[in-house]
Amino acid sequence: MPAKLSVNLNAIAMLRNRRDLPWPSVAGIGRIALQAGAYGLTVHPRPDQRHIRFSDLPVLRALIDDEFPSAEFNIEGYPSEDFLLLCEETQPEQVTLVPDDPLQATSDHGWDFRVHGAMLHTVVSRLKKGGMRVSLFADGDGDVEAVKLAKQTGADRIELYTGPYGGCFDDPAKGEKLLELLGKTADAAIAEGLGVNAGHDLTVANLPALARRIPQLAEVSIGHGLTADALEYGMAETVRRFRRACGEAI
Numbered sequence: 001m002p003a004k005l006s007v008n009l010n011a012i013a014m015l016r017n018r019r020d021l022p023w024p025s026v027a028g029i030g031r032i033a034l035q036a037g038a039y040g041l042t043v044h045p046r047p048d049q050r051h052i053r054f055s056d057l058p059v060l061r062a063l064i065d066d067e068f069p070s071a072e073f074n075i076e077g078y079p080s081e082d083f084l085l086l087c088e089e090t091q092p093e094q095v096t097l098v099p100d101d102p103l104q105a106t107s108d109h110g111w112d113f114r115v116h117g118a119m120l121h122t123v124v125s126r127l128k129k130g131g132m133r134v135s136l137f138a139d140g141d142g143d144v145e146a147v148k149l150a151k152q153t154g155a156d157r158i159e160l161y162t163g164p165y166g167g168c169f170d171d172p173a174k175g176e177k178l179l180e181l182l183g184k185t186a187d188a189a190i191a192e193g194l195g196v197n198a199g200h201d202l203t204v205a206n207l208p209a210l211a212r213r214i215p216q217l218a219e220v221s222i223g224h225g226l227t228a229d230a231l232e233y234g235m236a237e238t239v240r241r242f243r244r245a246c247g248e249a250i
């Protein structure tokens with residue numbers, strides 16, 4: 001089954017925040033994405049609310065519940081107490097835990113499971129008791145032992161950090177090497193019974209090879225490259241292009 005597309009709305013929210021005005025509407029663009037067949041919506045509310053505001057979350061929750069009940073809401077972030085409370089209030093179908101420092105410009109690495117395994121175990125248990133699926137942001141560096149430690153946290157899935165692979169748009173040979181390491185990490189995760197998501201700097205150009213190498217890929221969350229394309233092709237057409245790049249026959 002092709003990987004499901006979750007549209008990350010951070011970049012839309014960043015455009016909205018340029019002015020004290022309600023457009024572009026984060027929920028309105030999310031609606032267009034879901035109407036065009038996106039499987040879900042992703043947001044990464046950062047502590048400074050520089051793009052997604054905490055007040056966006058109930059609006060997006062209601063959009064999914066009222067108009068797209070089979071869609072999924074995925075909330076990403078560092079598991080601070082504030083973030084966990086936000087998740088418990090919003091009840092996303094999936095929470096993706098990311099080891100971000102509040103000052104970090106964007107996510108640029110996965111968890112160090114050797115250092116943070118015990119903390120993650122506690123947080124994963126709490127979120128799962130609350131009825132949420134939990135995915136852990138992980139480096140796709142082929143570290144099989146790290147994947148085993150990820151499994152021990154009780155998480156349902158890992159999300160492969162694909163930033164370095166996405167950065168190889170002008171160096172295909174390096175991209176192929178990184179793809180093999182992502183594939184090796186995914187193989188280890190699947191062998192452990194973990195689901196595999198992927199995200200960061202994915203595009204219509206680099207997705208097909210990733211989807212071919214990891215046929216069990218459950219979900220991709222995509223924001224920056226997808227929003228760039230939406231400026232050119234419109235959100236609905238862009239979602240269709242990304243769905244095709246995931247392998248959907250549409």
Ligand SMILES: CC(=O)[C@@H](O)[C@H](O)COP(=O)(O)O
Pocket residue numbers: 008010011043044046076098105106107137199200201223
């Ligand atoms: C978790 C992850 O990979 C990120 O891509 C993230 O959701 C993007 O965050 P920014 O939009 O804040 O760069």
Ligand SMILES: NCC(=O)COP(=O)(O)O
Pocket residue numbers: 008042076159198199200201202221222223224225226
């Ligand atoms: N979970 C990763 C994600 O949402 C990807 O964001 P982007 O790098 O495509 O902006």
